[in-house]
Amino acid sequence: MIFLAGTILTAFTAIYVLMPLFKEPKGNLDVELLAETELDRLLNRKAVIYSNLKDLEFEYKMGRLGDADFHRLEGGFKAEAAEILAKLDQLGVEQHLDDGIEQAIAVRRTKLTSGQKAVQKTCSSCGAEVIPGKQFCADCGHRL
Numbered sequence: 001m002i003f004l005a006g007t008i009l010t011a012f013t014a015i016y017v018l019m020p021l022f023k024e025p026k027g028n029l030d031v032e033l034l035a036e037t038e039l040d041r042l043l044n045r046k047a048v049i050y051s052n053l054k055d056l057e058f059e060y061k062m063g064r065l066g067d068a069d070f071h072r073l074e075g076g077f078k079a080e081a082a083e084i085l086a087k088l089d090q091l092g093v094e095q096h097l098d099d100g101i102e103q104a105i106a107v108r109r110t111k112l113t114s115g116q117k118a119v120q121k122t123c124s125s126c127g128a129e130v131i132p133g134k135q136f137c138a139d140c141g142h143r144l
């Protein structure tokens, strides 16, 4: 008996552990991961450019860079920084889009739930909500 229980427990554990491997990967997850990677990449790039700008200014102040070189390099870094900030803004907009999708899902979910409630019967005797599939009212025992 204990052996049987152990076998069943092992089987359930194995199923529970292995189940995620056989599930279809969620499409949303990939998109989220990609978006996160893109965001990380942009943030890293921004940090690098800001650090480069600091270095550049330091070199310039130390007199190791000429005016023309400094302004040319500074212009390049600032242009790239602006580009990255614009892209980060776009990602921010996408974040808002995600919020919109979440709201739409919430609204849809509410509609589905209220739809289920409309289908759910009430007891003709006492008016209590009836659990679907039950033959008798849980409150008063009236046959449904």
Ligand SMILES: [Zn+2]
Binding pocket: 123, 124, 125, 126, 127, 128, 137, 138, 139, 140, 141, 142
């Ligand atoms: Zn009832």
